[in-house]
Every structure is written in C-alpha cells, then in structure tokens.
Amino acid sequence: MKLFTKYNRINISATIFTFVLGSIAFYFVLDYVLTRQLKETLRSEQFEIIHFVEEHHALPEIQNTRHQWITVDKSTQKINQPVFKNSIYYNEHDKEDQSAKQLLFTVDIAGQNYLITVNKSEAETEDLLKLIILITTGMIAVILLFNYLINRKLINKIWQPFYKTIDDIKAYQVSDKQPLQLTKEPIDELNLLNDSLNKMTQSIYREYAALKSFTENASHEMQTPLAVIRSRIDLLLQQSELKEQSLQQILSIEDAAQRLSKLHQSLLLLTKIENKQFVLNEQVDLKKIILEKIKEREELIDSKKIKIVTNCKEVVLSFHQHLAEILFNNLLNNAIKYTSENGVVDIELNEDFICFKNDAANEALDADKIFQRFYKPSDSGDGTGLGLAIIKEICNLAGFDISYLFNDHQHIFLIKFKTTQ
Amino acid sequence: MKLLIIEDESSLNQSMVEFLSASGYVCEPVFNFKDAVEKIEVYDYDCIVLDIMLPGGSGLQILKYLKQNNKTDGVIIISAKDSLEDKISGIELGADDYLTKPFHLSELSVRVAAIIRRKKFQGHSVISIADIEIDTVGMTVKINGQTTELTQKEFQLLLFFVINKNKVISKNAIAEHLWGDDMDIASNYDFIYAHIKNLRKKIISAGGEDRIRSVYGVGYKMQLP
Numbered sequence: 001m002k003l004f005t006k007y008n009r010i011n012i013s014a015t016i017f018t019f020v021l022g023s024i025a026f027y028f029v030l031d032y033v034l035t036r037q038l039k040e041t042l043r044s045e046q047f048e049i050i051h052f053v054e055e056h057h058a059l060p061e062i063q064n065t066r067h068q069w070i071t072v073d074k075s076t077q078k079i080n081q082p083v084f085k086n087s088i089y090y091n092e093h094d095k096e097d098q099s100a101k102q103l104l105f106t107v108d109i110a111g112q113n114y115l116i117t118v119n120k121s122e123a124e125t126e127d128l129l130k131l132i133i134l135i136t137t138g139m140i141a142v143i144l145l146f147n148y149l150i151n152r153k154l155i156n157k158i159w160q161p162f163y164k165t166i167d168d169i170k171a172y173q174v175s176d177k178q179p180l181q182l183t184k185e186p187i188d189e190l191n192l193l194n195d196s197l198n199k200m201t202q203s204i205y206r207e208y209a210a211l212k213s214f215t216e217n218a219s220h221e222m223q224t225p226l227a228v229i230r231s232r233i234d235l236l237l238q239q240s241e242l243k244e245q246s247l248q249q250i251l252s253i254e255d256a257a258q259r260l261s262k263l264h265q266s267l268l269l270l271t272k273i274e275n276k277q278f279v280l281n282e283q284v285d286l287k288k289i290i291l292e293k294i295k296e297r298e299e300l301i302d303s304k305k306i307k308i309v310t311n312c313k314e315v316v317l318s319f320h321q322h323l324a325e326i327l328f329n330n331l332l333n334n335a336i337k338y339t340s341e342n343g344v345v346d347i348e349l350n351e352d353f354i355c356f357k358n359d360a361a362n363e364a365l366d367a368d369k370i371f372q373r374f375y376k377p378s379d380s381g382d383g384t385g386l387g388l389a390i391i392k393e394i395c396n397l398a399g400f401d402i403s404y405l406f407n408d409h410q411h412i413f414l415i416k417f418k419t420t421q
Numbered sequence: 422m423k424l425l426i427i428e429d430e431s432s433l434n435q436s437m438v439e440f441l442s443a444s445g446y447v448c449e450p451v452f453n454f455k456d457a458v459e460k461i462e463v464y465d466y467d468c469i470v471l472d473i474m475l476p477g478g479s480g481l482q483i484l485k486y487l488k489q490n491n492k493t494d495g496v497i498i499i500s501a502k503d504s505l506e507d508k509i510s511g512i513e514l515g516a517d518d519y520l521t522k523p524f525h526l527s528e529l530s531v532r533v534a535a536i537i538r539r540k541k542f543q544g545h546s547v548i549s550i551a552d553i554e555i556d557t558v559g560m561t562v563k564i565n566g567q568t569t570e571l572t573q574k575e576f577q578l579l580l581f582f583v584i585n586k587n588k589v590i591s592k593n594a595i596a597e598h599l600w601g602d603d604m605d606i607a608s609n610y611d612f613i614y615a616h617i618k619n620l621r622k623k624i625i626s627a628g629g630e631d632r633i634r635s636v637y638g639v640g641y642k643m644q645l646p
Contacts, residue, residue, distance in 0.1 A: 044474040220474055222470035224430050224500035231436035234526040237640065238443070244637040251639045254593060261523050262602075297604060299574070305614035315637065322505055329603045 004155050004172035011151065012144060019140040023133065030132060034125045035101075039084060045070070045118045046082060053107045059114065066093060067121040074092060075115035079106045091123065098123045101236040161185045165194055173202065173276065208275070215271050222264050229257045259384065266386040269326070270373075275395045282396055284319040286328075286349060287312045293328050294347075297336060306339050312349040316419065319398060327394045329357050330387040331413060337383075338362060356413045364406035371402075422537060423464070426450045427457045427480065428472040428499065433621050437470060440526040441533070443583070454478030458486065461494070467541065468495040468533050471516070473502065483512035495536035499524065525594035527585045534584045548583060551645050555580055564627035574599055575620045582633065582643035591640040617641060 049070075050320045052060040062070045082105035091098045165182055172180050178202035182194035233254045237247070272278065294301070294308055301308060316326075335345045335358040343359030363378070369375045371392040374385040395402040395415060405412040424446045428434040431452060438448040449466075452456045454477035461469070461483065469487075473480040480498065487494060498511045508519045519535045520529060521630040538557055539544040548555045554563040560576055562569050571579065581590070581598050592610045599616075621631050632644045 220501040223522040224433065227499075227501070228430060228432045228436070230523040231433055231440070231526050234591070234594070235436055235439055237591060237636075238440075244639075247637050247639045250615040251593075253590060254591065257523065258593060296600060299615070300600075300604065303615065325603075333604065 004152070004159070007155070008148065008151060010305065012148070015144055015147065016140070019136075019143075021376045023136050023140070026136065027129070027133065030129060034128065038101050038120055038122065038125060039103070041068075042084070042101060042118045042120055043082070046103055046116075049116060049118075050107060053109055057109055059107075059109060067124060067353075069119050070116045071119070073117075075113050077106070077115070078108075078113055079104060079115070087119070089119070089121075089122070094123070099126075145225055158187065161187070161190050162193075162217060165190070165197065169197065174201075174205060174208045191266065212277075215268055219264065219268050223261060226257050226261045226264075230254065233257070259357075263384045263386070266384050266390060270386065270390060270393055271324075273390070273397055276397065278320045278323055278397065280318060280323075281322050282319060282321050283316050284321050284324045286315045286317060286319075286324065286354065289324055289328055290332075290347060290349060291319075293332050295324070297332065300336060304336065304339070305342050306336060306345060307343070307397055308345045308347065310347045310349075312347065313351065315349055315351055323394050325396075327391055329392050334387060334413075335411075352418060353416045355415075357410050360406070360409050360411050367404045367406075367410065370404055422446045422467045424448045424533065425457070425460055425464075425466045425469045425494075427470065427475065427483070429453060429475050436526065437529065440588075441530060442529055443588075446533075452476075454483070457483055457492070461486065461492065465492065466494045467537050468497065468634045470533065471496055471498050471509070473500040473507070474499060481510065481514055484511065484516055488515045495533075495539065495540045497529070497532055497536060499529070525591070525597065527581070527588060527590045527594045528598055530588075531581055531584045531598065547555060547581075550583060550586070551632070553579070553583060553645075555583060564624050564629035566636075567627045569623055571620070574616055575623070578616055578620055582641070583645070586643055586645040589640050589642045591634050595641070 045068075049060060052058075059072060062072065064070065082103055085102040085104060085317050087102050088097050089100050090096075100119045105116055107114050107116060140336045161183075168180060168182055180198055182198050185191045185194060233250055236242070236250050242250075264388055290310065290312060294310070332345075335347075335356050338361050339345055339358040340361035343361065345359075346355075346357040348355045348357075365377055366375075371388050373389040375388070376383065376385045391413075392402060394400075401416040403414050403416075407416065422445070424441060426434055426441075426448050428437065428450075429452050434450045434452060438450050441448050449460065451460055454475045457471075457475070458478075464515060469483075471480045471483060480500075484496060486492075487496065496516045497520060498516045499520045499522060500507060500511075501522045503585050511519050517539070518532050535557075546557055548557065552565045554566075555576075556562070557580065560573075562571050562576065562579060577599055578595070581595065592613055594609065595613055596604075599613075617633060621633055624633075625631050634642050635646060636642055
C-alpha cells in the first residue's frame with residue numbers, strides 16, 4: 001500500500017467520523033433549539049389569551065393561520081399546569097399528514113371552564129432541519145473531495161524528490177567508481193535521507209575502493225616474486241653443467257610457481273566477478289567463441305583421441321566477451337580433461353541453453369560440492385579447484401542457471417540462459 | 422641492439438638483463454621512474470621493457486612522455502596486472518605489446534625481437550641463420566635454400582627456437598607460446614612432442630641439419646652458430 005493511500009484512508013475516515021458525529025450533535029442541538037422556540041411561541045400565545053381573558057373576561061377573537069391554529073372547547077376538567085402534546089393532523093394544502101405541537105390549558109370565563117388548545121405545525125421546523133442536514137452532508141462531501149484532490153496533488157508533489165532518490169539508489173552501483181550524489185532538497189526529512197544515503201555510499205565506496213586496490217596490489221605483489229622465480233628458473237635451465245635430476249627438480253619448482261600464479265589469478269577473477277566489476281553489456285556471439293576455443297585445442301583433442309560433436313545455433317547474448325571466453329574455456333578444459341580416451345564430447349547450443357556432455361573417464365561427481373571453491377575429486381590432478389567455482393559465479397552474475405547431472409556414464413553440465421525473465 | 426630494462430624488482434631486472442644479453446642485446450637496467458626518464462631523455466633505444474608500477478611514478482607516464490616527444494622506441498609493458506583495461510590503455514598510449522607477469526624469458530625475448538623487427542625494418546625482415554631463412558612477414562621458410570611448407574604452429578615454433586637459439590626452452594614455455602595459458606595442458610605434452618617431431622622431419626627432408634636437441638625431457642634447444 002502506498003503511503004499516500006494509507007494516509008488518505010486514515011484522513012478520510014477521520015474526517016467522515018468527525019463530520020457524522022458533528023452532524024448528529026448539530027441535529028440534536030438544532031432540534032432542541034427549534035422545539036424550544038416552537039414551545040416558546042405556543043406559550044406566548046397562551047399568555048396572550050390568558051391576559052385577554054383576565055382583562056376582558058371573554059375569549060379573544062381567534063385568527064387561525066395555516067401553520068398555527070387554536071381550538072376552544074367547553075370542558076369540565078381543569079388543567080393546573082399547561083401540557084405540551086404532539087399530534088398528527090391532515091394538511092389540506094400539502095395533502096399529507098403532518099405533525100404538530102399542541103399546548104393544552106384551561107381558562108375560566110364566568111364560571112365556565114374552557115379547554116384551549118394552541119396548535120403549531122412542525123412542518124416548518126422539519127423542513128428547516130432537512131435543509132440544514134442536506135447542506136451539511138453536501139458540505140462534507142465537498143470538503144472530502146477537495147481534501148482528497150489537494151492531498152493527492154500536494155503529496156505527490158511533495159514526495160517527488162523521494163521517488164527520485166529511490167530511482168537514484170536503484171540505479172546505483174558501487175562499481176560506478178563514485179559515491180552516490182543525491183541533491184539537496186527543501187524538505188528537511190528528505191534532505192536528511194539524502195544526506196545519510198550520500199554518507200553511507202561514501203563509506204561503502206571507500207571500503208570498496210580499498211578492497212579493490214588491495215586485491216590489485218596483492219596481485220601485483222604476488223605475481224612479481226613469481227616472475228622472479230620463473231625468470232630465475234629460465235636462467236638455471238641454461239646452465240649446461242646441470243644433471244637431469246636437478247633439472248627435473250627445477251621444473252617441478254616451475255610447475256608449482258605456475259600453479260600458484262594461476263591460483264592467484266583465479267581468486268582475483270572470482271573477487272572481480274563478486275564485486276560486479278564486469279558490466280554485461282557487450283553483444284557476444286557464443287557460437288563463434290565455442291568454435292574458436294575448440295580450434296585452439298585441436299592438437300590437444302587429437303592427442304587424446306577425443307571426438308567433439310557440436311550442434312550449435314547462432315546465439316548472440318548481452319554478455320561480457322572476456323567472461324564468456326573464460327566460461328567456455330573452463331567448461332571445455334574440464335570436458336577434455338575428464339573424457340575417457342576415444343570418448344565423445346557433445347556440445348549443444350541454442351537460444352535457451354548450452355549443454356556440455358562428455359563420456360566420463362571417472363565416476364559421478366558430488367553434485368552438491370562441485371561448485372564449491374577448492375573442491376577437488378580424488379583424481380583431479382593438479383587443477384586449481386576453482387574452475388567450476390568461476391563458472392558458477394559467472395552464471396550467477398549473468399542470471400544463468402547451471403546444473404550438473406551424471407547420466408548414462410556421462411558428465412552433463414547444463415546452463416539455462418533465461419532464468420531471470 | 423640496445424634495450425632499456427625498467428623494472429624495480431632488482432632480481433627480475435637482473436634475470437632479464439642476463440637472458441637478453443646472452444641473446445646479443447645490449448641491456449641497460451634501471452630501477453625507478455626518475456632514472457628511467459633520465460635515460461630516455463638522453464638515449465634512444467630499440468626497445469624498452471617497461472614495468473607499470475614503479476617507485477616514483479607510473480610506467481604509463483613514461484609512455485606519455487615518449488609519445489609527446491615523438492620518440493619511436495619500441496615498448497613492451499610487463500605488468501602484474503592482468504586486466505583488459507590496463508592492456509588497452511597501455512596500447513593506446515603507444516606501447517607495442519603487453520606481457521603479464523610471470524612470464525618466460527624466452528617469451529619476452531621473442532616479443533622484443535618482434536617489436537624490433539617491426540620498428541627497425543618496418544616488418545620487412547628476413548631472419549637468416551645457418552641454413553635457415555625465415556620471412557616473418559610472408560610467413561615463409563627456406564631450409565637449405567629450399568622453400569618448406571610449415572603449418573602455422575610449426576612456423577611459430579621454428580621462429581621461437583631461432584630467436585632463442587642455444588637456449589634451453591622448457592615445455593611449459595613452448596606450450597604457453599603456442600597455445601597461450603588458457604588451456605589446461607599442464608600434464609599433457611604429447612602433442613608438443615608431435616609438433617617438434619614434425620618440424621624436425623620437415624627440416625631433415627629439405628636437406629637441412631637437425632639442430633633441435635631434447636634436454637633430459639624437460640625441454641628443447643636449437644643449436645645454432
């Protein structure tokens with residue numbers, strides 16, 4: 001529910017409640033005042049008659065109007081206190097039954113007791129009440145309508161900077177290489193929000209930049225000694241007096257140095273992917289990359305006597321060229337490495353998925369663990385244990401869904417492209 | 422051929438100087454930004470081996486300086502940063518090549534030679550040594566005066582051996598030179614052996630002398646005068 005809707009609901013119900021309560025009270029007060037006024041009129045009529053009777057000892061000449069009339073009857077009964085009564089009469093003019101207020105009292109003229117009833121129609125009072133209620137209700141409606149319209153316009157306008165802030169936050173990425181810069185707003189609360197967000201992203205960005213430069217520097221600091229090791233080994237190899245055994249040892253040092261270097265590059269790559277330092281906005285031709293990667297490995301494939309079967313359609317995705325290359329490199333390297341001699345690697349690519357199947361040289365892998373970092377099955381040899389973790393991270397970044405199956409003595413890696421749509 | 426080696430890690434700098442000197446280059450080592458700029462101001466070099474992160478400044482500033490002063494020295498960047506942006510900005514600033522640390526000295530050597538060929542001879546260079554003649558532009562090879570058909574990989578391999586003549590080159594270095602380091606080939610060198618065998622066969626059948634020697638199974642070297 002929107003804040004405005006919520007606010008409006010509360011506001012309108014409170015307004016209606018107040019107005020209804022007010023109207024009811026107003027009705028009763030008005031009714032009371034009008035009835036009292038009616039009674040007052042009747043009483044003053046009574047006084048006039050009594051006064052006339054006392055002065056002239058005769059009944060006054062009675063002049064009736066449409067809304068007020070007096071009846072005089074001889075009566076034996078005496079009323080000490082004048083009595084008010086309600087009655088219904090038929091109004092000839094309006095052709096309907098209407099209520100009237102009566103005041104009953106008795107006067108004594110020359111020993112004869114008269115019962116005098118002063119009537120006054122309530123029609124006027126009722127009409128007045130009806131009109132007043134109508135006007136009140138109308139006013140409530142008009143006020144509510146105006147309230148709603150004003151609030152809507154005003155609040156939408158007031159909240160505009162808020163929505164702008166939200167849009168800016170949504171669009172913000174730490175890898176944009178600058179903190180969020182939200183504008184100053186004339187409203188204190190929004191200003192506070194923007195200021196806080198600016199400060200927050202500033203500190204996030206600072207941390208991010210520090211982390212980034214740390215990983216980069218760490219890479220530099222580690223690759224340099226590795227470069228020293230490698231260059232020294234290249235020089236050592238040139239010494240003709242070395243025995244075969246020494247040479248073999250030197251070479252195993254080189255292998256270790258090379259693995260360390262690859263391991264570090266892989267970790268750096270993982271960090272970069274996790275930090276979302278790659279923007280996936282390049283149009284990448286997947287088929288072209290796969291065919292290129294297979295061609296690069298022609299000799300390796302031939303030497304293992306592996307057969308590669310491709311069934312690829314033209315697929316162009318909004319992706320990152322370098323990441324796509326790494327993705328297929330790793331998948332293909334694994335497929336070649338773990339295919340049995342004379343085995344088949346089957347690669348299928350279409351708009352929905354890419355699937356790598358290869359005849360297994362070994363048993364099924366643990367599907368729960370294979371994408372974990374440094375997971376190495378017993379026969380994985382000297383891999384870094386990061387290849388599949390990198391594949392998984394790239395898929396996560398791109399919103400692809402990767403799964404592993406072992407079926408019919410084949411390793412199957414299936415990547416579905418459109419999981420997010 | 423004069424080379425300037427700009428690298429702050431003295432041990433690595435020394436290795437490069439030693440290896441490249443043995444290949445017939447005159448190498449001058451410098452270890453910081455200030456000395457590098459001083460050398461460049463005074464002398465011209467055929468190729469500069471340039472580290473990016475230097476004490477006292479960035480290697481990229483040296484590239485800018487070279488560009489502003491219309492110096493035509495060839496430059497190869499050697500950097501620990503394996504990032505695409507750095508490569509692109511380096512090349513944009515006029516570097517001729519980019520090599521990521523750690524690298525094999527034989528690889529550095531072959532790349533430096535390529536830069537010098539491009540710069541000095543505008544690419545029109547025929548490397549002629551003993552009975553081998555390599556046209557690096559036309560990608561043709563004459564053995565014993567006889568044109569010999571080589572595959573692309575065999576051509577690269579021969580050039581690699583010739584540039585690094587009389588040097589022991591490990592299988593790793595050969596594999597990386599021919600196939601890059603994307604491939605997972607650490608435990609499988611059979612196909613390298615197959616390429617070398619084929620190259621030898623072609624040289625012998627053209628009447629050339631087989632100069633490729635296997636070194637205890639760790640690598641190979643080509644013996645040339």
